[in-house]
């Protein structure tokens with residue numbers, strides 16, 4: 001063989017093997033979200049945030065090309081589980097991520113355990129989720145974090161008697177229990193605990209009950225997207241006029257839909273880990289970039305859970321240098337500490353759960369727009385659900 005032909009043959013061989021190598025060498029993230037159905041806004045926010053993170057940080061980690069595979073589970077647990085199985089077996093994803101609702105994360109936990117695939121919960125917020133698999137990491141928040149902080153604020157601010165009103169499933173049960181236990185511990189009273197169906201809720205009969213009891217406040221939790229209906233019916237039933245305050249977790253005054261709630265929302269106090277109005281330089285940059293990339297859409301707490309989840313995945317891939325599989329990735333996710341658009345944030349290596357600040361916020365109108373304005377901070381809050 002002539003020297004030139006040999007070189008050409010070697011080059012072709014090198015290119016071919018490189019092509020095969022490149023194909024196998026992808027770093028795949030399987031992002032499963034409700035993109036349709038009543039919780040589609042959660043999917044939209046998280047997908048947009050994940051894409052923003054990739055646009056800002058590139059698609060190469062540890063010499064591999066990141067591939068984001070996004071699939072819609074429509075908020076149905078069986079579908080989430082099936083998609084996760086397909087992603088692990090067929091697509092060979094390195095990480096599973098997303099999980100817009102508690103039942104979706106719980107249904108998929110066994111897949112993570114069996115396949116040793118890290119599962120990053122970016123939205124769901126029932127305390128017990130991280131205990132469902134040793135491969136689960138959370139970048140959203142937990143309801144006990146928000147509910148205990150709210151009960152303490154209520155007790156210090158003249159609220160002695162409160163009724164709870166929550167969506168009747170995991171995170172609602174957590175919100176109810178942790179708010180109630182803490183208010184009672186602080187010397188308060190909880191004369192009733194009301195549970196509203198999770199899907200297509202009609203709040204009217206429950207709000208009527210609250211009106212009849214006449215507590216100082218009603219403490220509410222509804223999942224992201226459902227707060228506007230609650231707020232509307234709260235006003236229609238005249239609870240505000242009857243002197244009953246609405247307080248709750250920040251899910252109720254979700255930034256995604258807050259502007260559409262109107263003046264009835266002004267003055268509502270909630271606790272949460274993220275507000276679009278969080279006054280840090282990093283958050284201002286995040287909000288600006290997110291809004292610009294998404295036709296004016298405001299990022300809410302779901303977007304931040306997605307954005308931070310991508311950060312945790314990228315940094316774990318870099319640290320483990322693409323070797324050691326799921327266990328090495330998981331180990332590199334534990335203990336990450338960084339500044340998020342929400343403020344300082346930490347993944348507790350023991351519990352694999354998020355530790356972050358809880359902010360007390362009040363809805364205010366600024367430049368004609370409604371915002372959750374933070375006015376007090378409880379620092380470095382661990383999940384109270386883990387302190388058993």
Ligand code: PHB
Nearest residue numbers: 101102124125223224251
């Ligand atoms: C949940 O299902 O865990 C969940 C969903 C939406 C929220 C909070 C919790 O806003």
